[in-house]
Amino acid sequence: METRAERIIIGILGGGCIVPIGAFAKLEDGMMKVKAEVLSVDGKRHVSVSERIHLDDYEKHASRLGNRLKEMGGAELVSEAVAKLRPKT
Numbered sequence: 001m002e003t004r005a006e007r008i009i010i011g012i013l014g015g016g017c018i019v020p021i022g023a024f025a026k027l028e029d030g031m032m033k034v035k036a037e038v039l040s041v042d043g044k045r046h047v048s049v050s051e052r053i054h055l056d057d058y059e060k061h062a063s064r065l066g067n068r069l070k071e072m073g074g075a076e077l078v079s080e081a082v083a084k085l086r087p088k089t
Contacts, residue, residue, distance in 0.1 A: 001025075001027065001032070001055070001058065002025035002026060002027060002032065003025075004058075004059065004062075005023070005025040005032060005034055005053075005058055005059070005061075005062040006023040006024065006025050006034075006036075006062075007023075008059060008062040008063055008066060009023040009034070009036045009062050009063075009065055009066040009069070010023050010036075010066075011066070012063060012066030012067060012069075012070065013038060013066055013069060013070060013074050013075070013078050014078055015078040015079075015081060015082050016082075018081060018082065018085040018086065019038070019077075019078050019081040019082065019085075020038070020039040020040070020041065020043070020081060021036075021037070021038045021039070021074075021078070022036065022037055023035070023036040023037075024036070025062075027055075028052075030055070031052045031053060031054060031055065032052065032053050032054075032055060032058055032061075033050075033051075033052050034049070034050070034051055034052075034053055034061075034062065034065060035048070035049070035050045036048065036049050036050075036065060036066070036069055037049075037069075038069060038073075038074040038077045038078060039077065040077050040080060040081070041080065041081050041084050041085065045073075045077065046077075047069055047072040047073045047074045047077065048069075049065050049068055049069055049072075051065060053065075
């Protein structure tokens, strides 16, 4: 359940393994504590969310958090990282 929530958030943001991004979910007191963050390549800029979500519809709540990160500037940070770090072919 925790891993699924983490993967949903990271999947919404995209970018793959080259993007400085993280998500952590932990069951705690009958709820799920979720933290997620996207950073710029140099680490000087970031957006993050931290929230306790209900286990009912946790996938919907994880999607909401992923989309919220995108809207807060996460999409831009992911795009910048991909453009800078994507292997040249």
